[in-house]
Each structure stands twice: as C-alpha cells, then as structure tokens.
Amino acid sequence: MTTKSPIKLPAPVFDDPRHHIRLYHGDSLELLALLPESTVDLIFADPPYFLSNGGITCHAGRMVSVNKGAWDKFQDPALGPVRARIENIHEFNRSWLAACQRILKPNGSLWVSGTAHVIHSVGFAMQQLGFKLLNDISWVKPNPPPNLSCRYFTHSTETIIWAARDKKSRHTFNYKLMKETNRGKQMKSVWEIKPPETWERRFGKHPTQKPLALLERILLASSNEGDLVLDPFSGSGTTALAALRLRREAIALELSYEYLALTLQRLTQDLVRVELSLTTLQFSLDLFPNLMDRSCSGRTSDRPADSGANQKSQSREMSANLQLVQQECRFHFIGRQNRAVIFSVLAPTLDDALQQFRNSGHSPSDALFIIKTETQIFLA
C-alpha cells in the first residue's frame, strides 16, 4: 500500500537563517495551506483591492489610471477575467483569512489594510470566522491627491482592521510603548503617517507600497522581538523589512517575481547596514594627516598577492552568472568626541560627502576620520 506523502512547502526564493527572513514565491492561498498550524505570532495583510477596472485618479497633478496590475483585477477561473463580483471577492477574502487563522498561534493577531472597496468584506469575513475584532485604525494620509470628479470628499484614509485569532485570544499589545511613542498620551486609533518617502522607493515603485513607519508601528504595538511575522501579500516587502529592522522573524509570500526582486533589494540594503554598524566597532585607528581615499577603487598597484591568473578567470566566470542588484558608495563620519558614526551619507565622491556633511550643520573638525564603503550586491 502506498501512502501519500504530505505536500511540502517549496524552497524559499530567499532565506536568511541568521535573521530568520524567508520569502516565498507563489499563490498565498496554496502556500498558507502548507505552513504548520498555530505557529505565527502576527500577520499583516494588504490584500488586492480589486480596484483595477479602468478608473482614473490624480497623481502629482496628472490624471493617471487607477489600474495597479493584473494581480488587482478579479479573475474568475471558471469564467476568465471578469469585472469584480462582490460575492466572489468576499469568498476570496474568507478563504485567505481562514488560512491565516489556522496558522496563527492561539494568542496571535492579524492586521488587514484596505480601502472601502475591500475592507467591509474583510471585516464581515472576520466576523463570520470568529476573529475577535480589536480596533479599526484610520490611517490618515496628509496631502492626499485631489478628487478630480469633484463629486466626493477627497479620499485621505485607509482602514486597518486589527483582530485576534478568536474570542479566547490574549493578544499582545505593547500599551506602554505606544503611550511613550505618543508623548505620554494614550495612542488613538487615528494615525497620521506620510506615504512612503522617496528613499523607500529608491529601488523601484510598487503601486500600493505601504510606508515603513506604518508597519514599524504595527509590529512594535502587537509583537515582541523574536516573534514570527507573516505577510501573505508581501508586495515590495515592507513587512519583512520592518521585521528585519525590529528583530522579528518574517515570512513573506508574493505572486510576482518582480516584487520579490524589489523586496530583496530593500532587504539586502538593510542587511549590509546592520553588518556595517557592527564591524565599525572593530576598526582600528590609523590616522593620516590628510584625507585620502584608501578604498580599492583608489588603489592601482597594490592588488593582493594571491590574485593569480587562474583565480581571476574563475571569478570572471562566476561573476558572469551573477546579477548586480545594487551598487553604492557610502561615507561614514566618525565623531571626534565619542568615536561613533555621527553622519552617514550616500555620495559619489569624498568631496561631495564632505559638502553634505557641512550642509548638515557639522564643522569639518567634528569628524575624527571618515570611512568609505563601496557595496555591490549580486544575486547568486
């Protein structure tokens, strides 16, 4: 007699065992079903809004389509692409919410963000499934785009529902920390947070990218260091990035390779900075009277002795298969007083970095020395 072996989770497209961050490619409904039950502390979900049906909105003073991509059009497998149908969308929301409920720990909780198009269905499905509704946060966006039709109020909020796994859950809420963050006053359920800043979009844009500040607040409020956080519709990876920064473990699920690559760029950028901040402690002082560039690009003749022809050709062969995903040059100014990094900047040259150091209000004598780091990140 043959026994059917259980279907295993596919290999992650990115796995960082040191920081416990894993990214999976695929349909979250299929992937969630393969994760073990009662193992996740916190879920943040920003599901498709099914908004991409040909409407228009205003962005940076221009009329643009609201279409976000194929993932945001409702696809009925039996009928092919069709206009969004309320019952089907509700069934979809119910299915992924039930899958999330199964993997949440008994005291785990879940946050779901959305606009009016989807959030009422999400709330109703949560009630049907027996989640315990905790709060509905109004995320207020300052400076929203104007309403072009002049027939509605300007859309300036998104709702984020926070719910515990079930009625018995004793969910985590870091009340004190939230009060401290709010200058000693109890934090309200209205949060004014700016949309993603330019630096958050430097590797590319996701049409519905959430600000890192929003995810950081959510994680700080309702999870602790070492907790496992999951995002079933990860997009550009904002949840995974917030988890990495706040020392939580993370699992991110996403359908699109393009957005997974974007996530990887955001994560690796942060991983490099984490390592650097640790290693700067080990730099020994080796002072020179004048500023000089001692990085590899500043050297011509002092290549290490072991760079023989054989090794060179091997590494050339290897590098031909690698994809350069990021390249940057950063200058760290180490303070004269406390010997810590007092200013860090991305700049093409040392002169440019010094100019920015001065522009930031520092005097050149504030720095004891400057570390230049050149980073190239390759996808293996």
Ligand SMILES: C[S@@+](CC[C@H](N)C(=O)[O-])C[C@H]1O[C@@H](n2cnc3c(N)ncnc32)[C@H](O)[C@@H]1O
């Ligand atoms: C609203 S966006 C999430 C944006 C994300 N919060 C961020 O900060 O970038 C939804 C994402 O879910 C993905 N998606 C849609 N349907 C999916 C599915 N069934 N399984 C996995 N990912 C899906 C889309 O590709 C899209 O990137």
